[in-house]
Structures are given as C-alpha cells and as structure tokens.
Amino acid sequence: MKHKVIVNHWEEICEDDSCYEYGTSIIVNGKELIREASIITALKAVLEEIGADVEIEETVESEKCCDSLRKKNLDY
Structure with missing residues (x-):
C-alpha cells in the first residue's frame, strides 16, 4: 500500500x-x-x-556542533 504523507506549513494571525x-x-x-x-x-x-517497526537514533555529527542540542534532555 502506498501512503500519502503531507507536510503542511501553516500560519495563523x-x-x-x-x-x-x-x-x-x-x-x-x-x-x-x-x-x-x-x-x-x-x-x-x-x-x-x-x-x-523501526528504531530511531538521533546523533550529533561533530563534537563542536550543536552544543545546545546535546545539553538538552530530549525525551522522544
């Protein structure tokens, strides 16, 4: 079965x-x-x-890159 995925960018004023x-x-x-x-x-x-059924692993490419991301305790 082919699934249709839409990524919809929205704005509201x-x-x-x-x-x-x-x-x-x-x-x-x-x-x-x-x-x-x-x-x-x-x-x-x-x-x-x-x-x-997948396992998602998030990594940081460089030790110097993305310090703010590494410091966050992200709960996925």
Whole structure:
C-alpha cells in the first residue's frame, strides 16, 4: 500500500493582529497526526501510523556542533 504523507506549513494571525503563530503539521492518509511537529516527533508519528517497526537514533555529527542540542534532555 502506498501512503500519502503531507507536510503542511501553516500560519495563523489573530483577528486583531495581536498575535501570529506558525508551525508544521503532518497528515498521513488524510489524518492529521501532529499540529506542531519537530523532525523527530513527525518521523515517529508517520512511521507509527503506517505500522513500520523501526528504531530511531538521533546523533550529533561533530563534537563542536550543536552544543545546545546535546545539553538538552530530549525525551522522544
């Protein structure tokens, strides 16, 4: 079965222009899975929705790269 995955970039402005929000939603086979997606949560949601059994490992390419990412305690 071929699955249809849509990566939808959206923005919303309050009626009085007092706020502005934007994000990315993930839609699989017509079902919105996530409204505000990071790359990891989006990937996990898509793979889970299509029934794929995978292990996702996030790495940092360089010791000097991405210190802020390494310092975060990310719970995926």
